[in-house]
Amino acid sequence: MAALAFVDIFVPNPSPLHSVDPRIKMISAALLTVVCFFLSDPIVLIALLLFLQVLTISTGVTLKVYGSSVWLVLRFTILLLLIWPIFDRAGDPVIIDLWLYKPTVPAMTRALTVALRIFVIASGWLILMLTTNHSKLVRGFVKLGCPYDFGISLSIALRYIPNFLATFAQIKEAQASRGLETSRGNLVGRARNMVPVLVPAFAIAFRAIDGLSEALVSRAYGAKETRTYYRDIGMRYWDVAILVSVVAVASIFMAAQFGWLPLR
Amino acid sequence: MAKRKLMSPKKVAIYGIFTALVAALTFIGFPITATRGYFNFGEVAIFFIAFMIGWKEAAVCGAIGAALIDMQIVAFFVPATLVAKSIEGWLSGSIIIAFKDKMKQTKARIIAFAAGGSLMVATYFLYEWLVLPLNLFNDPGISFYSGLGPALAELPFNILQAACCGAIAVMLTKGIERAYPRISSLRD
Numbered sequence: 001m002a003a004l005a006f007v008d009i010f011v012p013n014p015s016p017l018h019s020v021d022p023r024i025k026m027i028s029a030a031l032l033t034v035v036c037f038f039l040s041d042p043i044v045l046i047a048l049l050l051f052l053q054v055l056t057i058s059t060g061v062t063l064k065v066y067g068s069s070v071w072l073v074l075r076f077t078i079l080l081l082l083i084w085p086i087f088d089r090a091g092d093p094v095i096i097d098l099w100l101y102k103p104t105v106p107a108m109t110r111a112l113t114v115a116l117r118i119f120v121i122a123s124g125w126l127i128l129m130l131t132t133n134h135s136k137l138v139r140g141f142v143k144l145g146c147p148y149d150f151g152i153s154l155s156i157a158l159r160y161i162p163n164f165l166a167t168f169a170q171i172k173e174a175q176a177s178r179g180l181e182t183s184r185g186n187l188v189g190r191a192r193n194m195v196p197v198l199v200p201a202f203a204i205a206f207r208a209i210d211g212l213s214e215a216l217v218s219r220a221y222g223a224k225e226t227r228t229y230y231r232d233i234g235m236r237y238w239d240v241a242i243l244v245s246v247v248a249v250a251s252i253f254m255a256a257q258f259g260w261l262p263l264r
Numbered sequence: 265m266a267k268r269k270l271m272s273p274k275k276v277a278i279y280g281i282f283t284a285l286v287a288a289l290t291f292i293g294f295p296i297t298a299t300r301g302y303f304n305f306g307e308v309a310i311f312f313i314a315f316m317i318g319w320k321e322a323a324v325c326g327a328i329g330a331a332l333i334d335m336q337i338v339a340f341f342v343p344a345t346l347v348a349k350s351i352e353g354w355l356s357g358s359i360i361i362a363f364k365d366k367m368k369q370t371k372a373r374i375i376a377f378a379a380g381g382s383l384m385v386a387t388y389f390l391y392e393w394l395v396l397p398l399n400l401f402n403d404p405g406i407s408f409y410s411g412l413g414p415a416l417a418e419l420p421f422n423i424l425q426a427a428c429c430g431a432i433a434v435m436l437t438k439g440i441e442r443a444y445p446r447i448s449s450l451r452d
Contacts, residue, residue, distance in 0.1 A: 009336060033343075037395075069336075076338065083417055118340045125339035149271045156280025157287065157329065164288035191428040194305060198289075198432070199439045202312065205285050206444055212277035222270045 009069070009126075010133045013060035017131045021239040022140030025128045028246045032124040035250050036117050038257050042109065045116035052123040059130045073122045077115035084111035134158040139233050148227055156212065167204055171197050278321060278450060285309045286329025303421070306330050307384070307429030308436060310353050311377050315437045317450055319357025326353040344391035348384045356380030373434050381426030388422055389415050 017025075039045055056066065084107065091106030132140070134155060142151040172182060175196050182193050271279070290306030306329070314322035326349035334345045356376035363372035392415035440447060 033340075072338065087416075122339040125335050125342070129336050147268065147270075149276055150279075153271075153276050153279035153283065154328070156277065157283035157332070160281060160284035161287045161291070161332070164284055165291060168288065168292055188428060191303070191305075191432060194308075195432055195435050195439065198305070198308060198436050199443060202285070202436065202440055203444050205281050206447060206450070209274070209277045209281050209450070212281065213273040216273035216276060221273050221276070 009065055009129050011059055011061050011065070011130050012133075015059045015131065017055065017059050017127065020131070020242060021233060021235055022132045022136045023144055023233075023235075024239050024243050024246075025132060026137075026140055026144070027243065029124045029128045031246060031250050033121050035253050036121050036124075038254060039117065040113055040257070042113050042116060044253070045113065045120055049116060049120050049123065052120060052127065056123060056127055056130065059127065061130055065130075069122075069126055073119055077118055080115050080118075081108075081111050084108070135231075136233065139229070143233065149222075152216075152221075160208070164201065164205070167201055168197065171200050274450075278317065279325060282309065282313055282317070282321060282325040283329040283332070286313075286325050287332045290330050290333045303425055303428075305429060305432070306333075306349075307352075307381070307426060308433045310349060311356055311373075311380065311430055311433035312436055312440075314353050314357035314376065314380065315360055315373050315433065316440070316447055319354050319361065322353030322357045323350040324353075326350060341391075344388055344395070348387035348391075351387065352380040352384040355383055370434060370438075373437065374430070377426070377430030377433060381423075381430050385419070385422045385426055389419055392418060 036045075039048075085101055085103035091104035093105040095103045095105065095108070138151050138155045138158070141154065142148050172180075176182070180193060180196055182190060182197065184190070185193070286306050286309040289309045290304045292305060306326070309329070310322055310326035313325055327346045330349045331342050331345045334341045356379065359376035359379055360372055363375065366372075
């Protein structure tokens, strides 16, 4: 797997995309996902993909994080392109006929469209994760109407993911020093060998639950109905302009897709 | 509108910690070279929560925890993950409650993970088959079968993952019940 740091891929950098309101970024990423399922023109998808890659690079991401995240998606899309001709053999101009494996031009266009669609969606969410830190993400959710106790749960979760990963690594090493082998054997055997690692990890999780609930009580959680914040997020004119333009572009794409625009 | 009561501090901690646990377990695992996927242990935590805590926690923590990781690794699977893991947690948790006094716990747990796991596998299969290649309204030539290839390629690995994780979760639950008897206080 990729490096441990991949769980938190936020890039601390003062790029323009970082200062955009998190709500706008979340809504845009969700909108992009929906629109992508409707787009079917490879040219449009390629243009969209290139635009998103430019945006990604503009966030100041390091080459290592960018490369590993692109590679993760690329792996899947390459596999999809390779397997596709086995199951989709319709269409006329046949590229090469190997009995069961018969890639045709229309089928490969379809495969390419699906691959591009996957790539575009992944890039959109990657930009959101690169430019929004956890606390802003949670503030965005709460501002969008998510109750704040769920917000607290979510920020606890985001905070504890790296903790647990470190705990797992530590327990694994401790058990390995007692003779446990987790990286040899077949899949089932390796999975079974994880049990001695998981039991202490879960026990640590329960201890964390006890400690956290006491900490929440001692900090007067739930004493007041409304909550105030030290660092709040607010919409600026710039954010509203971005939202309007994103919605406009998305609706133009959709309208063109359904043939509501007199393009031809 | 009547105001919703805030969750108790213990509930907040349970949701937070178990979501993190599901996410961390989803993240560790080994890659399967044959498909895009990697064998992960996220299901262990989901089944465990369903067995020991309750169906609501299993559904919420499972869906959000797994989606948090998917969002950064394979974003196009997020909708499927949200649906698959939440129905998995819900179903296995409900089965545990339904069979609570009717049969031995271990038997009920095996039934629960088999039912929940097969729902999860089916959701991913249908998503890869029907939704990912979905080409809505534009091109009638693209029939629905076009995504069957990758979906079929991944099916056995998903089944294996659900079965393995379910078995681990049953073993784990027994171990934890012995090692940490206070866990019964976390149930509602």
